[in-house]
Amino acid sequence: MLTEVEDRRPQPQVPLLAASGLSKSFGGIKAVDNAAIEVAQGSITGLIGPNGAGKTTLFNLLSNFIRPDQGRVIFDGEPIQQLQPHQIAQQGMIRTFQVARVLSRLSVLENMLLAAQHQTGENFWSACLQFRQVAKEEKQLKERAYAILESVGLTHMTHEYAGALSGGQRKLLEMARALMVQPKLILLDEPAAGVNPTLINQICEHITTWNREGLTFLIIEHNMDVIMSLCDRVWVLAEGRNLAVGSPSEIQTNSEVLEAYLGQ
Numbered sequence: 001m002l003t004e005v006e007d008r009r010p011q012p013q014v015p016l017l018a019a020s021g022l023s024k025s026f027g028g029i030k031a032v033d034n035a036a037i038e039v040a041q042g043s044i045t046g047l048i049g050p051n052g053a054g055k056t057t058l059f060n061l062l063s064n065f066i067r068p069d070q071g072r073v074i075f076d077g078e079p080i081q082q083l084q085p086h087q088i089a090q091q092g093m094i095r096t097f098q099v100a101r102v103l104s105r106l107s108v109l110e111n112m113l114l115a116a117q118h119q120t121g122e123n124f125w126s127a128c129l130q131f132r133q134v135a136k137e138e139k140q141l142k143e144r145a146y147a148i149l150e151s152v153g154l155t156h157m158t159h160e161y162a163g164a165l166s167g168g169q170r171k172l173l174e175m176a177r178a179l180m181v182q183p184k185l186i187l188l189d190e191p192a193a194g195v196n197p198t199l200i201n202q203i204c205e206h207i208t209t210w211n212r213e214g215l216t217f218l219i220i221e222h223n224m225d226v227i228m229s230l231c232d233r234v235w236v237l238a239e240g241r242n243l244a245v246g247s248p249s250e251i252q253t254n255s256e257v258l259e260a261y262l263g264q
């Protein structure tokens with residue numbers, strides 16, 4: 001009879017996010033061309049490439065803001081191509097934008113509360129029937145919002161219009177909003193772009209802290225100091241295609257990568 005022998009070899013980890021064969025054309029432009037990417041659970045993964053390489057389009061394909069011409073995306077073990085962006089967010093994958101999308105005419109706190117979904121109070125009749133529950137949830141949500149705003153240093157702006165925030169503070173608010181839904185993976189599109197160096201350091205510290213607490217990140221960034229200091233692994237795109245993948249130090253010395261940047 002066969003006996004089961006425990007396999008003590010390190011098992012390959014299933015990635016939290018895995019995409020393959022992704023393509024998207026706009027007219028005659030192949031923005032993303034048969035690209036793949038993997039994001040390991042618990043990692044901070046970088047996505048870099050020269051201007052127009054297809055990085056933001058790849059983010060749009062991963063989160064289904066744009067439908068791919070072809071390709072497959074698996075998140076947390078499930079195919080997600082058929083899901084709407086808000087359903088993908090509910091599954092735990094949240095994205096931010098190159099230009100932070102906050103609601104300028106609402107307060108910072110209102111921006112935070114709107115980010116939270118699936119509360120009992122969203123449905124009028126259930127709200128009437130369960131007003132105690134609604135009140136309790138609202139209190140918990142507000143407490144969560146206050147705690148997150150404090151952690152990103154925005155407490156003093158809680159009741160200000162989001163439109164009054166600086167570019168860097170908007171990026172912090174966008175990240176803070178993402179945390180309201182307790183995601184598994186956050187896709188950050190250029191968190192350091194247009195942000196002053198002091199705030200860049202703070203943003204990096206927050207990302208490191210949240211990562212230690214269990215959050216996984218995929219980050220597009222042109223600031224190489226940010227990528228090299230934060231990331232475990234870096235994927236490089238050029239002209240919509242995968243050019244290289246490796247550790248930050250491997251990528252920094254990869255001649256094809258250097259050529260792609262110098263040639264731009």
Ligand SMILES: Nc1ncnc2c1ncn2[C@@H]1O[C@H](COP(=O)(O)OP(=O)(O)OP(=O)(O)O)[C@@H](O)[C@H]1O
Pocket residue numbers: 026029030031049050051052053054055056057058
């Ligand atoms: N909606 C669109 N319609 C037409 N062309 C588009 C569209 N979105 C992107 N493109 C084109 O696809 C290519 C890839 O663009 P994308 O914004 O994904 O690159 P990127 O790597 O994010 O660039 P950057 O670093 O400058 O932000 C570019 O040639 C761009 O002009």
